[in-house]
Amino acid sequence: MTLNDGTTTSHGPTAGAARTPGYAGTLAAACGAVFVAQVANALPASLNGLLQQDLNTHGSQLTWITAAFMIAVVCFEFTFGVLGDLFGRRRLVVAGTALVAAGSAVAAVAPSVQVLWIGAALNGLGAGAMFPGSLTAISAVTRGMRERAHAVAVWSGFLSAGAAVSPLLGGMFAKVGSWRGSFWVLVGLALASMVLTLVLATESKAPEGRRLDVPGQITFAIGLILVLYGAVEGPESGWTTLPVMLAFGVGACFLAAFVLVELGAESPIFDLRLFRNRAFTVSSVVAVIGMLAFLGACFATSMWLGPVQHQDPIRVAVPFLLLQGPAFLLIPVVSRLLHRVAATWLLTSGFVLMAIGCLLFAGMDVTDTGLGGFVAPSLLIGVGFALTVSSVTAVALNSVPRHLAGMASATTNMLRDLGFALGPVVVTAVALSGAGSAFTAKLAGADLTAGQLAAAREIASAGGPIAVNSLPPGAPGSAAHGVALEALGSGFGTAYLVCAVAAVVAAALTAFGMIGLGRSHAGDEESGAAPSAADGRAPDPAAAR
Secondary structure (H helix, E strand, C coil): CECCCCCECCCCCCCCCCCCCCHHHHHHHHHHHHHHHHHHHHHHHHHHHHHHHHHCCCHHHHHHHHHHHHHHHHHHHHHHHHHHHHHCHHHHHHHHHHHHHHHHHHHHCCCCHHHHHHHHHHHHHHHHHHHHHHHHHHHHCCCCHHHHHHHHHHHHHHHHHHHHHHHHHHHHHHHHCCCHHHHHHHHHHHHHHHHHHHHHCCCCCCCCCCCCCHHHHHHHHHHHHHHHHHHHHHHHHCCCCHHHHHHHHHHHHHHHHHHHHHHHCCCCCCCHHHHHCHHHHHHHHHHHHHHHHHHHHHHHHHHHHHHHCCCCHHHHHHHHHHHHHHHHHCHHHHHHHHHHCCHHHHHHHHHHHHHHHHHHHHCCCCCCCCCHHHHHHHHHHHHHHHHHHHHHHHHHHHCCCHHHHHHHHHHHHHHHHHHHHHHHHHHHHHHHHHHHHHHHHHHHCCCCCHHHHHHHHHHHHHHCHHHHHCCCCCCCCHHHHHHHHHHHHHHHHHHHHHHHHHHHHHHHHHHHHCCCCCECCHHHHHHCCCCCCCCCCECCHHHHC
């Protein structure tokens, strides 16, 4: 198919034909872009403890650093998918890397946590363009489901490699200088990725029937921002306070309006007809729930080791090598499994492993500062994530017609990233609410002087138990440090349990939701066309053998 800009993309030649021109360069550029985007996403993970000390932050303010990034990604990922289809995926990725460079520069010089939020939001906007742009770019230059599954596995591996390297980057700079230096390195990585994309990537578009959906974008962004605001602020401000209740109520109304707008839109950013395909529907739902479990566990781990236990940033980075590294190291294995094993089994097995890892995390002792207890659960979750992240993306892309690949890519990325956004929000809500209740109950029975008791209560009312836990020795209220630490351990233990439950739900939905879905035929692979979104057939990577 020849596109409007002269770029030619193939619907997939027959088996044995030459590889699509530009495949290798586009894949390399896409992997570099998603690596940089994920470094930007995961960088604060090892820095939460330092950011709390340097910028004098409390629980919800730390959450907003991650939430500002993910909200920007999720809110505008649909529109970025349309922009890529209209103006070119390579241009979209280049624009995204420029935004990441700008956002990282803002974060590097941030004098306050509020400015750091702005930098994180700019990084999120850039990543929101890079995720769907890079994924659709490689989909456009692959010639069939087998090659596409391999490309998605490689792309997903570099996604996790960025998340694995990022905490180490932050930890090393925090050790030898300042956490700000890691953001300057990210500026350099973004600029290098921009050059790589311009030099190597092949441009592709799919403008047919695609137009900007301004009402849909506005209602979706406002609704999601308000609902997530309520979820982040609820644990500290109170769930029944007027701002939180208004945020939930008005946000829900805007999200309902978004659905109505999309149902009547001539060119929707979120085509609800995609969900007529059961494979796409199931993969979309489990992407949200499963990724909530994964990033919720990752965020809980960063908080447990950072602001709760105040461990060295390099030590904080170690579990993340086990949480994120397997998805990169297992690229060849996962790519091969995608061709030989039904996606249902890969997804179910992955989510079960994640559930077991989260349960092991929930049983940890907060007073134990050793890293040995993190090895087994981190590896289980990491391997589970490696099995699921590629599989859920491959199922979604291979279950829709090629001309809907841009929308399917944006939708799949958005739903996956919505799960990523919800993970820290849910963990924070559960952990801090539980810790606050436990702290109040335990403090009443603590053997403290009247002055220490009053100071601890006052500090906890302003910043929660995490603020009491961070008091220096000898400060008013510091005698309640042990009580606060125990309460935080209880709260985050409950949060790990919630992540385990989410992973179990994702596994069950996958196992039972895809029962009866047939496999695609060899003819689909040979023609290069994805299975019809209406026929309910799941992709069969084995057809390529």
